[in-house]
Amino acid sequence: MSPTRRQFALGLLGAAAVPRWARATATLDGPGLRTLAAAKGLVFGTAVQRNQLEDAGFAAALRREAAILTPEFELKWSTVRPAPSEERFGAPDALADWCRREGMALRGHTLVWHEALPAWVPRFPDAAAARILMTAHIAKLVGRYAGRIQAWDVVNEAIEPKHGRSDGLRVSPWQSALGAAFIDLAFHAAAAADPAAQLYYNEYGLDFDTPEEEARRRATLSLLEGLRARGVPCHGLGIQGHLTAVGKKFNATRFSAFLDAVAALGLKIMITELDVTDHALPADPAARDAAVAAIAGDYLTVACAHPAVIGVMTWGLSDRQTWLNSSPDYRRRDGLAQRPLPLDAALQRKPLWAAIARAFDQAPDRRV
Numbered sequence: 001m002s003p004t005r006r007q008f009a010l011g012l013l014g015a016a017a018v019p020r021w022a023r024a025t026a027t028l029d030g031p032g033l034r035t036l037a038a039a040k041g042l043v044f045g046t047a048v049q050r051n052q053l054e055d056a057g058f059a060a061a062l063r064r065e066a067a068i069l070t071p072e073f074e075l076k077w078s079t080v081r082p083a084p085s086e087e088r089f090g091a092p093d094a095l096a097d098w099c100r101r102e103g104m105a106l107r108g109h110t111l112v113w114h115e116a117l118p119a120w121v122p123r124f125p126d127a128a129a130a131r132i133l134m135t136a137h138i139a140k141l142v143g144r145y146a147g148r149i150q151a152w153d154v155v156n157e158a159i160e161p162k163h164g165r166s167d168g169l170r171v172s173p174w175q176s177a178l179g180a181a182f183i184d185l186a187f188h189a190a191a192a193a194d195p196a197a198q199l200y201y202n203e204y205g206l207d208f209d210t211p212e213e214e215a216r217r218r219a220t221l222s223l224l225e226g227l228r229a230r231g232v233p234c235h236g237l238g239i240q241g242h243l244t245a246v247g248k249k250f251n252a253t254r255f256s257a258f259l260d261a262v263a264a265l266g267l268k269i270m271i272t273e274l275d276v277t278d279h280a281l282p283a284d285p286a287a288r289d290a291a292v293a294a295i296a297g298d299y300l301t302v303a304c305a306h307p308a309v310i311g312v313m314t315w316g317l318s319d320r321q322t323w324l325n326s327s328p329d330y331r332r333r334d335g336l337a338q339r340p341l342p343l344d345a346a347l348q349r350k351p352l353w354a355a356i357a358r359a360f361d362q363a364p365d366r367r368v
């Protein structure tokens with residue numbers, strides 16, 4: 001039942017019956033997602049770009065809704081070290097300072113990835129050079145933000161079963177130079193640079209009931225089992241949660257069983273990059289918003305019910321800025337802007353906002 005109809009129905013029963021999320025849905029002054037999440041011992045946050053903080057309205061929405069931020073690209077290798085002799089920390093420093101002033105937490109994303117690498121990085125002549133380059137980068141970045149970044153996506157998107165390896169690993173510059181051991185090396189280097197930081201492995205395509213995503217879940221689980229068996233300091237799995245409103249079937253039982261298997265390794269789980277592409281839907285905004293909210297609600301109801309899940313982060317707060325509009329795979333063919341995030345371009349709450357709020361409202365209280 002959509003929040004509007006449900007809210008109307010509950011309204012007939014009297015205000016007392018209306019859950020907190022329903023009272024807040026339509027107004028800007030109700031409790032934000034960060035408050036609704038915290039009421040159950042969960043955390044809610046979002047990815048942000050440093051230039052977005054200069055917009056007072058957006059900054060106010062961020063303060064109301066988010067308790068933790070992830071720089072969308074400002075901590076990536078291509079941004080912080082565009083050339084061997086060039087280091088650019090201005091933007092991540094500004095984001096870290098803003099978070100400290102606002103009392104918000106900060107997540108680091110990402111130390112080792114096959115994308116966002118400047119051209120000079122993968123030209124390492126041999127394994128020793130690759131190892132030195134990777135571990136020095138991690139030591140520098142994690143050390144610089146020790147005590148200010150509470151968790152890092154240490155390795156991002158290292159699996160790709162389509163590459164045909166028996167371990168399901170992606171053939172990347174790091175894997176080619178160092179073998180699978182690059183993952184262990186990265187986590188040990190991050191732990192050495194900030195022993196207090198929570199260290200995550202972050203992955204996409206783990207959500208739906210398709211053969212491809214089942215293979216990705218199996219490969220991810222196998223990777224995590226190996227890390228745990230070798231005593232690698234990995235504390236959690238980041239499930240990116242880039243969902244699609246239509247075209248793939250969500251199987252709650254299968255997804256919940258995957259969460260169980262990750263939790264059985266003693267790992268925490270964070271939904272790290274939630275958004276819902278509507279590129280396959282007709283143009284009507286209300287229909288898109290309803291479909292986006294429906295799948296996100298089903299997904300988060302399962303995720304937030306699982307005790308190993310500590311929080312949810314969206315990959316952007318408002319439809320004003322989403323990577324999906326510039327993605328060759330997901331930008332809409334009709335040229336319309338996507339509507340994948342909790343707030344619309346005018347910073348108004350959408351049905352997706354209510355679906356996230358409802359998942360928090362229905363989640364078991366972790367604080368007890």
Ligand code: G3I
Binds near residue numbers: 073076115116204240
């Ligand atoms: O802001 C600069 C602009 O000043 C400059 O003129 C322009 C041209 O160089 O670049 C702009 O920066 C771009 C940035 O997005 C902000 O729009 C970078 O080039 C571009 O590479 C960057 O893309 C990011 C992408 O990762 C690669 O880093 C996207 O914002 C970001 O949403 C996307 O996020 C990834 C996660 O890290 C991992 N999971 C998938 C997710 C979506 O692809």
